[in-house]
Amino acid sequence: MPEARARFITLEGGDGAGKTTQARRLAEALSAAGHPVLRTREPGGSPGAERIRRLLLDGTGFEPVAEAMLHFAARREHVVRTIWPALAAGITVICDRFADSTLAYQGAGQGLDRTVWSLLRALALGDFAPDLTLVMDVPVSLGHARAIRRGVVDRYEELEGSFHDRVRAAFLAIAAAEPDRCVVIDASCDPDTVFAAVWAAVSTRGVRQPAHPLPISS
Template sequence: MPARFITLEGGEGAGKTTLSLRLATALAAAGVPVLRTREPGGAPGAEALRALMLHGGVAWDPVAEAMLMFAARREHVAKTIRPALDAGIWVVCDRFADSTLAYQCHGHGLDRTVWQRLAEVALDGFAPDLTLVLDLPPDAGMARALSRGAPDRFERMGAAFHARVHAAFLAIAEAEPERCAVLDAAQPPDAVFAAAASAVAARLGIAL
């Protein structure tokens, strides 16, 4: 069986990091070689851009911000994700291109055609095999996120911004049901993991 690329998407505080760790651990326990990674980040150049975008204190123009996101993503894919997949290692990634569509386009109003052109250049058709969308009301997610400590630049965006982002992820999942599975992230962590494991088994043929 070829290695697979699984992404986790959703708003702030939805539980993506927790679920990515549990999925990676379960895959490894099932004998599947796996790499857990995140965006923006996952490669040295991408991590440098992450620090700039999340904590740099700059109010980026939406086009510039999207360009930086895709620059980081290109580094991540070229230096980390593709080499792992080529070596037979499954990849579980916290955020990918859907986040740029949700945050920069739906959240900040960037024209989707800009996102599409950047994706074509940076990714050249590369896409996840399965995307798990964690659905949590924005107010609940922000309460979780803010309890973790000082907020980053995106966590400081207002309620209306996060409502648009939340709606965007659901719209993405509805538009691409063959790739996306929506999970109720308001459930306890064990129930969320069980739903994710069920989706992995049904879509990718691996029992966890």
């Protein structure tokens, strides 16, 4: 492992890519290696953000701009209440989804203009971004089958395959555009093989210094 310091690591990708499993394994491995770790998720991760999560996932659905605004409202709460305090305390944060998911799902998937996403991101996060993003890539058909097997099918999973094709392509495009931040992981393999790739990326990847957070509002 490189010299220890608190890092913000996100896992991105479509449903059924194994993000939750790999986030848990990564947190356990880092903790066993002596690194304080906080594992969290989006939308959610703080009391206010969890309330917004229930709105987003209750099946109602929102117009794309309104939905993106809700995601970034939850994200702001999450960052201010949970992520920044943990990083300031020297705790590495591992997050299942972050701002890239809004760009992929509401942007590529639902047609949200990227300018709107950029404006909302700047308002909610300033220059703050993950140190490292692991893009868990899996074919859409395999991800859907996994989601069905685990019995968790949300309103996104019920959308047509072309939606998920666009989301997958968006995640890969994000990774290609930001190679210093993103590593694509082949998530179609068995969990042990996938975790070996995750651990290699976290252990050997050069990680840039985190952006200075915005002041925490009172």
